[in-house]
Amino acid sequence: MAKDKKAPRPKAATPKGFRDYFGAEVTGRQRMLARIAEVYHRYGFDALESSAVETVEALGKFLPDVDRPNEGVFAWQEADEDGQGDWLALRYDLTAPLARVYAQHRNDLPTPYRRYAMGPVWRNEKPGPGRFRQFYQCDADTVGSASMAADAEICAMLADTLEAVGIERGDYVVRVNNRKVLNGVLEAMDLTNDAQRDAVLRTIDKFDKVGEDGVRQLLGKGRKDASGAFIDGVGLTDDQAGPVIAFLTSRGESATETLDNLRGAIGASVTGAEGVQELEQIAALLDAQGYGPDRIVIDPSVVRGLGYYTGPVYEAELTFEILDEKGRTRQFGSVAGGGRYDDLVKRFTGQAVPATGVSIGVDRLLAALAAKGRTETVERGPVVVTVMDRSRMADYQAMVAELRQAGIRAEVYLGNPKNFGNQLKYADRRASPVAIIEGTEEHERGVVQIKDLILGAEIARDATLEEWKERPSQFEVARADLVAKTREILESHG
Known part of the structure; x- marks a missing residue:
């Protein structure tokens, strides 16, 4: 009689794209989050802990398809008698759940509703070096206010938060732009072809990497990349590309100079003028609170979530230098970003609800503190x-x-x-x-x-x-x- 085969032992390994956190890593994160929460609380924001699981319909951004139902998110279908239950998914960020929470409980919440949230999010994406499928985010948002004071407040709070966790003044800058200004530039270019508009937006997003000359070439006939491969351009004339170049290079010595340059870039666009006016309000509000250009600047090169944000956008960039994995010197880069998204809650209510907020990449910020020697690598034991x-x-x-x-x-x-x-x-x-x-x-x-x-x-x-x-x-x-x-x-x- 043949012996029954023993079931193989499970492999003691984390799934691809995930990792375990021990001792000092966990307490270091908790300590940093506590400092962030203290700043948020001081600004009048209330804590919110929403469900880690949402319906895919509520998440909205990564809808499952027939061939790949898990695309973008970790999703599964609830089984019911007909086998047609709801699709559920682990949250991929903390903003989509906020839109659902506000729409669901809006009659019981104050308006504006100011909340902060901290916790893990999950993305079913290809992992890479330093890129995991589970990571922490730390968000603060104001829902229900169209005032630029809400955006200015988020920027000020972001600057205060970075300093509270140990990033010294001079080692960071919060950069602010407005999506409406960019829309005004596109109007000034008079592009009627949607494919061309999308290509221009993608090219603008490369400004930090290729610079003014690189963008100019990509807007025209194209350019060779670092490997020598030729990248086809958008095919615009120099005159058509002019407003984009003027927009990207409009940052001046002061906010006033930058805003004047932007007015020149948008031409007669009403939308663009509205965006410049909003930036002007934000700059004045920040100046009144004592936040100068050493902390927060108007910077037209900031381009975030082109199809998502509807007004001001902002990004916190760490300016000190580190060595990358190949030993090359480079700036640390962005650790937080956000902006105004006035259409997200509308998906649930049918009515426009203004909202603005910021998200801090917790793991990125912890890595920055470690690079500056401001984290404990070994936790004191008992x-x-x-x-x-x-x-x-x-x-x-x-x-x-x-x-x-x-x-x-x-x-x-x-x-x-x-x-x-x-x-x-x-x-x-x-x-x-x-x-x-x-x-x-x-x-x-x-x-x-x-x-x-x-x-x-x-x-x-x-x-x-x-x-x-x-x-x-x-x-x-x-x-x-x-x-x-x-x-x-x-x-x-x-």
């Missing part, structure tokens, strides 16, 4: 109470309880206590700052040994024999002084 006599576990648990009640992170060693050396190795692996030792002899005398593991490691690494004698790293104190001496050692290490 105080470890060692076990010298397993029959006295209750005594050791009492020590831990006292430490915890005093607000000190602590644990009892719960492994096999037979080998004391292994207990200290465990404490080292946990990055513990202090180890508590109480054997039978110490217990009888009413004392404990407190070992400063941080100082001990420094002495072992750097100190001479004489320095080691002068700087003891282990102290004997009365049992009643356990908490006080432990706190003293912890405070000595910050």
Whole structure:
């Protein structure tokens, strides 16, 4: 009789495009999010935690098709009696759920509704280096206000947030533009062919990479890229391309100069004039609050979500230099972006509802802080109470309880206590700052040994024999002084 084959063991690996986060990574993110939330809360925004799962219909952006129902999002169909249940999906951002929440609860919410949200989002896209299918976003939005004061406030709050988490002034700039100005430029070009308009928009989006000459060539006959391959251009004449070049190069020494240049780029376009006027209002409001060009600037080169945003758009760019994976120097780049999207809630209500907001890429911002040396790479572990006599576990648990009640992170060693050396190795692996030792002899005398593991490691690494004698790293104190001496050692290490 043949033996039944054993089921293969599951492979211990994360799915492609996903990763695990440990210790310092998790607490570092939580610490940063808490600082961001503090700024948002100070600005009057309320927290919102919406469902991680939405109907695909509500998400709207990535609708499933017959051949690839999971395109863009992680989606599945609910089973019902007829096999025709709703399509559900993990949220791909925090803005689409906000539109659904506002439409669903608008009668119970204040207008304007100011909310912030933080959490993971999921995208069923091809992963790459530093690009994962699950990542954190941190959003703040105002729904129900058409005032440019709402947009100016978002920009000011974004600047304050970057500084609150540790990005110093001078290491970032918030750049502001307006989609209406770009629409005005397209009107001034008098393009009637939709395909040509789309090609112009795609070319504008390449300005940061190819510069003025590159855009000029791509708007005309085309250009060779870095590999030597020829890229066909849009086919515009120099006169037709003129408004685009004027638009992209209109940034001046001041907001006033930039706005004057933009007026020249839009020609007689009413839409463009409205966009310039909105930028003028935002600039004046920011200036009144003390946000100068060292923090926030009007910059026509900002082009975001061309089919999504309806007015002002903004982007936070970190300006300090880092080395990329090939050792080349480059600027860190964008960590946040947003803008006005007045048509999103309309999908649910049929009525236009003005809205504006910003989204911070949490992982990008954490990477920026790490690049500036402003994150802890190793998290401080708990105080470890060692076990010298397993029959006295209750005594050791009492020590831990006292430490915890005093607000000190602590644990009892719960492994096999037979080998004391292994207990200290465990404490080292946990990055513990202090180890508590109480054997039978110490217990009888009413004392404990407190070992400063941080100082001990420094002495072992750097100190001479004489320095080691002068700087003891282990102290004997009365049992009643356990908490006080432990706190003293912890405070000595910050």
